[in-house]
Amino acid sequence: MKFGKWFELLLHHILPEWRDRYISYTFLKKRITLIEATRNDIIGADSNQDFLNTYEVDFINLLNVELDKINKFMEEKSRECNVRLQTLKERIEKVKNGYTQAMVMSSHERDEVVLLAKDLVNLHGELVLLENYNIWNFTGLRKILKKYHRRIGAFKGEHYIPWAKCQPFSSNEFILKILNECERILQSFLSVSFLGNNEDHGSLSRGMFQNENEKSVYESSIVALEILNEMTKFNSVYVDN
Known part of the structure; x- marks a missing residue:
């Protein structure tokens, strides 16, 4: 399966509010198709080259807008x-x-423990998504540049890729x-040492993710990892070659 299909699968399962924060891969593909179709209508080597130069600058500007969007989201999150x-x-x-002093949890403290566990798991899920955010976006960028060069026969991205690797979104440190x-x-x-006994563990387990909406972050991170693992297993698309 091609990268575009894997990417569509990811966006289908990802958090809705994250979907437009990834690289606009489908839009950029359509842009390449439009450039290719328009170029084919041009006759003459000189006019064709002028056309390619103009559209290459426009395309690079589109890529810059995409990277700016991705960088801002990465930094904000x-x-x-x-x-x-x-x-x-x-x-x-x-x-x-409070637990150390009283050696027993109050009802309010039990509720807070459940809420804390939910918040920790949700945060962990978002961090896992962010950890893989740059892989998906950088892979999408590299695929788009290869597609542009293959179909338009111009911009190779030799200078753009090294520049993109220096952008904030490309580092997971x-x-x-x-x-x-x-x-x-x-x-x-x-x-166990913190929660104390099996009863406290049971309360925590029963309270976790009772609301379906509370599962979204955790489940999105799991699905995103599964899709990435399957994609790389069959395609190794994010490894430079």
Whole structure:
């Protein structure tokens, strides 16, 4: 299956509010088709070259707009997730302190533990999505550039790809740092030593994701990973070659 089909599958299962934040792969493909059809109507080598130069500049401008959109989303979500993690750490410490002093959880504290667990899992899901966000977008960009060169016979992207690799969205370092911390906190938070006894664990398990809408982030991250794994297994599309 081609990358475009995998990408459509991803967007179908991803969080609705994320769908227009990925590279507009279908739009860019249609743009290439339009350029190709228009070029075929032009007669003469000189006019054809002038046409290609003009449309190449326009196409690069479209790519720049896409990368700007992707960069802004990546930066916004990275900051947001970091703030959410720090807030969750403060809430966890507050619950821990209360539990340590009383050695038993109140009804209010049990509710807060369930809510904290939901918030931690949702945050972890978003971080997993962000971790793979750059792979999908960079793969889409590289595929589009190859398609443009193959069908139009011009712009190869030798200079564009290295430039794109220097953009904020192409680095996962900060996201991985937050993700690793979130996983450590989540593991510690769900440990027996903190929750105390089986009854507390049971309350937590029964309270998790009772609302179908609360499953969306977690399930989207799982599906996105499964699609990426299947895609790379058969195509290895995100590896430069």
